[in-house]
Amino acid sequence: MGAMFRSEEMVLAQLFIQPEAAYPSMSELGELGTVQFRDLNEDVNSFQRKFVNEVRRCDEMERKLRYIEAEVKKDSVPIPDVQELPKAPNPREIIDLEAHLEKTEGEIKELSESAVNMKSNYLELTELRQVLEKTQTFFVEHEETNGMDSVHRALIPEDTHNVSIRGRLGFVAGVVNRERVPAFERMLWRISRGNVFLRQAEIDKPLEDPATGNEMHKTVFVAFFQGEQLKSRIKKVCIGFHASLYPCPSSISERDEMLKGVKSRLEDLNLVLNQTEDHRQRVLISVARELQNWSVMVRKMKAIYHTMNFFNMDVTKKCLIGECWVPVKDISVVQKALTDGSNSCGSSIPSFLNVISTTENPPTFNRTNKFTRGFQNLIDSYGVASYRECNPALYTIITFPFLFAIMFGDLGHGLVLLIFGAYMCGFEKKLSAKKTDNEIWNIFFAGRYIILLMGIFSIYTGFFYNDVFSKSMNIFGSTWTEDIKSYNWTTVEMNEAMELNPTTDASAIPYPVGLDPVWQLAKNKIIFLNSYKMKLSIIFGVLHMIFGVCMSVINFVHFKKISSIFLEFLPQILFLICLFAWMVVMMFLKWVFYTAQGTDVKFGTSCAPSVLIFFINMMLFKENDAPKGCDVYMFDFQPILQKILVFIALLCIPIMLLGKPIFVMISRKFSKKHCHSNGDINQGMELQPEVVEEPKQLEGHNEHEEEPMGEIFIHQAIHTIEYVLSTVSHTASYLRLWALSLAHAQLSEVLWNMVLKMGLSDPSFVGSIKLYIVFAFWSVLTLGVLVMMEGLSAFLHTLRLHWVEFMSKFYAGLGYPFQPFSFKIILEEDDNEED
Amino acid sequence: MGASYIPFIVFTTLWAIVGIVLPFVVPKGPNRGIIQVVLMLTAATCWLFWLCCYMAQMNPLIGPKLDRHTIMILAKEWGNSPITLAK
Numbered sequence: 001m002g003a004m005f006r007s008e009e010m011v012l013a014q015l016f017i018q019p020e021a022a023y024p025s026m027s028e029l030g031e032l033g034t035v036q037f038r039d040l041n042e043d044v045n046s047f048q049r050k051f052v053n054e055v056r057r058c059d060e061m062e063r064k065l066r067y068i069e070a071e072v073k074k075d076s077v078p079i080p081d082v083q084e085l086p087k088a089p090n091p092r093e094i095i096d097l098e099a100h101l102e103k104t105e106g107e108i109k110e111l112s113e114s115a116v117n118m119k120s121n122y123l124e125l126t127e128l129r130q131v132l133e134k135t136q137t138f139f140v141e142h143e144e145t146n147g148m149d150s151v152h153r154a155l156i157p158e159d160t161h162n163v164s165i166r167g168r169l170g171f172v173a174g175v176v177n178r179e180r181v182p183a184f185e186r187m188l189w190r191i192s193r194g195n196v197f198l199r200q201a202e203i204d205k206p207l208e209d210p211a212t213g214n215e216m217h218k219t220v221f222v223a224f225f226q227g228e229q230l231k232s233r234i235k236k237v238c239i240g241f242h243a244s245l246y247p248c249p250s251s252i253s254e255r256d257e258m259l260k261g262v263k264s265r266l267e268d269l270n271l272v273l274n275q276t277e278d279h280r281q282r283v284l285i286s287v288a289r290e291l292q293n294w295s296v297m298v299r300k301m302k303a304i305y306h307t308m309n310f311f312n313m314d315v316t317k318k319c320l321i322g323e324c325w326v327p328v329k330d331i332s333v334v335q336k337a338l339t340d341g342s343n344s345c346g347s348s349i350p351s352f353l354n355v356i357s358t359t360e361n362p363p364t365f366n367r368t369n370k371f372t373r374g375f376q377n378l379i380d381s382y383g384v385a386s387y388r389e390c391n392p393a394l395y396t397i398i399t400f401p402f403l404f405a406i407m408f409g410d411l412g413h414g415l416v417l418l419i420f421g422a423y424m425c426g427f428e429k430k431l432s433a434k435k436t437d438n439e440i441w442n443i444f445f446a447g448r449y450i451i452l453l454m455g456i457f458s459i460y461t462g463f464f465y466n467d468v469f470s471k472s473m474n475i476f477g478s479t480w481t482e483d484i485k486s487y488n489w490t491t492v493e494m495n496e497a498m499e500l501n502p503t504t505d506a507s508a509i510p511y512p513v514g515l516d517p518v519w520q521l522a523k524n525k526i527i528f529l530n531s532y533k534m535k536l537s538i539i540f541g542v543l544h545m546i547f548g549v550c551m552s553v554i555n556f557v558h559f560k561k562i563s564s565i566f567l568e569f570l571p572q573i574l575f576l577i578c579l580f581a582w583m584v585v586m587m588f589l590k591w592v593f594y595t596a597q598g599t600d601v602k603f604g605t606s607c608a609p610s611v612l613i614f615f616i617n618m619m620l621f622k623e624n625d626a627p628k629g630c631d632v633y634m635f636d637f638q639p640i641l642q643k644i645l646v647f648i649a650l651l652c653i654p655i656m657l658l659g660k661p662i663f664v665m666i667s668r669k670f671s672k673k674h675c676h677s678n679g680d681i682n683q684g685m686e687l688q689p690e691v692v693e694e695p696k697q698l699e700g701h702n703e704h705e706e707e708p709m710g711e712i713f714i715h716q717a718i719h720t721i722e723y724v725l726s727t728v729s730h731t732a733s734y735l736r737l738w739a740l741s742l743a744h745a746q747l748s749e750v751l752w753n754m755v756l757k758m759g760l761s762d763p764s765f766v767g768s769i770k771l772y773i774v775f776a777f778w779s780v781l782t783l784g785v786l787v788m789m790e791g792l793s794a795f796l797h798t799l800r801l802h803w804v805e806f807m808s809k810f811y812a813g814l815g816y817p818f819q820p821f822s823f824k825i826i827l828e829e830d831d832n833e834e835d
Numbered sequence: 836m837g838a839s840y841i842p843f844i845v846f847t848t849l850w851a852i853v854g855i856v857l858p859f860v861v862p863k864g865p866n867r868g869i870i871q872v873v874l875m876l877t878a879a880t881c882w883l884f885w886l887c888c889y890m891a892q893m894n895p896l897i898g899p900k901l902d903r904h905t906i907m908i909l910a911k912e913w914g915n916s917p918i919t920l921a922k
Contacts, residue, residue: 003865372869394869398876406884460881464888474913480899481913492903500898510892512842513885518909522899532891539887540880588890595894605896 003367004376004394006558007385007815009328010362017320017351018342022311025341025351026304027088032337033822035324036363039310049309057098058302064101065295068287071108077284082292085827088300090344097294104287111280118273119210125266126207127175127218128246132259134201134220135173135248139255169197169224171250172234176243178202178217184241188223191233197224222248296827303826319351325818327365331355362387365818370428372397374450382803383813390554392807399544399806400798401450405457406540407740407794410748412469414458416787421452435831454795464514465741469782470748472517479511480518497523502596502605526742533738535587535611541734541805542580545727548809549573555810567659571652572723572809578649579619580731582642586611589634602631609634618642656720661712730805736797744790751781846885854878 013035017025029035041049072079089097176184181200188196199222206215221243223234238245249255311322326334331353338351364384368376372393378400379385379393408414424431425448436442444451466472480500492498500518510516515532519525549572556564594608601607607630617624621643626632633639707715759767759774807813819825855878858871901909 004869367865369866394872395876397869398873398880402880461884464884478909478913481909492906495903497900497902498906499900502895502898510889510895512889514888516892518899518901521905521909522901524897524900528895528897528899532888535891536884536887539883543883591890591893594896596896608896 004372004391006388006391007364007366009388010325010365010818011328011331011355012358012360012362013324013326013331013334014354014356015320015322015324015338015351016314016354017311017322017338018318018347018349019320021342021345021347021351022308022320023088023304024090024344025338026308027090027300028337028341029334030300030304030307030821030823030826031087032330032333033820033824034330035326035334036818036820037307037310038323038325040312040321040323041310046309050311050313051305051309054305055302055309057094058298058305061098061101061298062295062302064105065291065298067105068101068108069291069295071112072284072288072291075281075284077281077288079288079291082296085296085823086293087297088304088823089297093297094301097297101294104283107283108280111276111283115273115276115280116210118269118276119208122266122269122273123207123210124244125262125269127203127220127244129259129262129266130203130218131173131175131220131246131248132255132262134203135199135222136255137201138199138222139250139252169226170231171222171224171248172231172238172245173220173222173248174238174243174245175203175218175220176238176241178219180241180243181219181221184221184237184243187237187241188234191237192225192230195225196230196234198222199224299827299830300823303821303823307821319349323356324821325363326353327367327818361815363818364389364815366391366393371449374447375400377446378450378799378802379807380817382807383811384815384817386812386815388558389812389815390551390558390810392551392802392811395547396802397453400802401453401457403540403544403737403801404454404794404798405461406536406737407797408454408458408744408791409461409465409741410467410469410744410786411459411462412467413744413748413782413787413790414455414460414462416455416783417451417458417791418455421448421455424448425452454791465745466515466517466520467745467748470520470745470752472515472520474517476512478516478518479509480516499524529742529745530738533741534735535591537734537737538580538731539584539587540737541731542576542584544734544801544806545730545809546573546576546581548806549576552810555812563663564660567655567663571655571659575649575652575656575724576727578645578652579615580727582645583611583615586614586634593634601629607631618646621646653720653724656723657717661709661716664712665709726808730808733805734801736801740790740794740797744786744794747790748782748786751778751786755781842889846882846889850878850882850885854882 046052069079185198188198201220203218203220206217208214209216225231225234235245249258308320311320314321335353338353342349342351364387366376366385375396376391376393379391379396385391405414408417424445428445428448431445462468515529519528522528549569552572553565553569556562556569590608590611594603594605596605607627609624609626614624616622624632756774756778759771759778761767762770854875857874861867861870861874
């Protein structure tokens, strides 16, 4: 059968791989992505597994890669995207890679450290230079006050004794953070009791802190004091305020010399710093090219070793054994991958695959392409299908957009959806290459084919509802207006509004495709549309549900539960058909029989019965009342037919309730009878057709087998009640198709009449400007409310109709998804995590 | 019965071709089953949708209630002759 009809057949396979060939074989299997490995060492601690050292090595390499990447990003070196992903490296390449990574990491670390050292040197020299320059002025003044400069120098040199008595001031010079200057001043004042003289000058340019790279504003200060004790106190205060002290000579000549020396050293240091920067850039650029490749290779390696930890070592220590789930279709591909792996490492003994039988439940695997993946996701969100169960996603491809379109039916809005969907599908290669974090865009993009189909079907239903942004098109000629000339002027003038007579005014032929355009202009349009759309919803709803019940037959046939076809499917479908399909038939009969154009009054417009009242009276076994001159029923044998249908339906209920449990009971008895050929425990108990009393006695004996009998009865009772009630409630639930389409049409009309009409009503030049502005409002509201909001709402309701009304009739949904060992999936997951 | 047979024939044959004939013509490939199911479902749903719309208007039980200005414009634009004062 087709690809998506049911999930693929899976087998449990044992892989026997030679240890040398294990790594390349796993690499091949990872590239393929078609097997799911089972963990054979579940109770083993992750630190005691076989390949834990290799995993550790990979972790180390990843750490180094992360460090390098951080450094590359810090310097904003662009990392080029790698086009084709490399394969996992073989063991020789691994050693090379490790060595290379270590070398690069060491190099970068060294460069960073030396850069930091040099920068702090640079800072010190810069500060020293600032100190020397700024304190120039202080010392000149100081010398003036001391009378040391040439003008004031005494002609006769005074003896040193007097000079010392005059009290030369000592000083310390340094640099401190600008923010700390006031506190620094205060502290110095306090410790010296006001005997310290502080001069300060700000450094204009901010300096770079070597460790953090932040910019700091600093101030040069010179503190003058007298005496040694004060000196030590001042030094302690400077240490406390993280002020750096610099040896500053007091004489001018020495200072000039020092300044020159500092300047030349600064220039040299600058040169070296720039060269280091360039070297670092070069290293980083050359590394950045390889970075993506390396990280992909390391991740693949880690995945391979992690998966190899799932394997068991054979008793003879000669080969590794692994267990995996493989789709039957892919067994040959897997075998080829194994032989490729063992060939690439030159192993003489080939690896092989052995299928083992098991009673375990295999995972559910549906092979999807980019078109069907969206629909499969919709179904899987509700629950993953049980193994080999019928896959509803195949039908969802069409029924989902179609039911959406019934609710959304507007040609104009459908066109917007179609354009959006076509844009996403047409440019999908470009758009999928752009990896964005925007969740909403990613969701829309993943469902692009769904949106495309929804747009196409909405255009179809919009054409039929004759609704283009709430206006109708008259393509084939309205059939209500050909005879309108029979009205004369006075009749029309006198009456505010007139209802056209279906007998005389409608031509014999209805509008061929869709709704007649006259209805859009009618004041009583909703009455007609309600009748039409409600019937439409029920017709499609009942058909959808019958389809769902029929799907259960396919499941019963596949799982060889033939008895269930007669005991479960048959009563279910009869119940549904006898009651609700009959209602659908009545709708069609009403459409055909009752006309305004016939001569028979009994089938005229005034006698047309309400189908709903018919249905209710049928269920309650009541008689219809009919107005005078009309027949009670649509055709002669209708009452008898209805009674038969209700009777059959009521008969189905006990079959649903008791059929399967009694069958299970009887079949257990039979199998027990076969088991105990001699020495029957149940001596004297014969198999009787009347088994109502027996179940209680048998209950105890059957407890150790599958389910106890009592539970089966209860389950079946719950099932039956659920099914019977759900037929009614789900049928009514499909009326949301009518409700939402009505809401959509009304919103669209309101938007036109209240918003766009304002712009269209003024024919002058000013009117054109008004129209320009009004159109902006109208289009924003159309896109935001009618397309986005109504679209999402209709999407949700359609999803609910599928999940609850359709799938509850047959879907079990108890499987678990197939998670293959695939590099593609692992790399994607890592990317998403990083983001 | 107020219905002509031409639309019936046209639409039924159109969707019959899509739903019954085309599935045989689908090229062989891994997606053959999917395309066949898609064609059949599309044909069935679209044909039924057209049928319901057509049958609902075949024998209308009520007529549209139109404002008098609308009637006059309809008579002029869509109808065979405008309603004149002379009448």
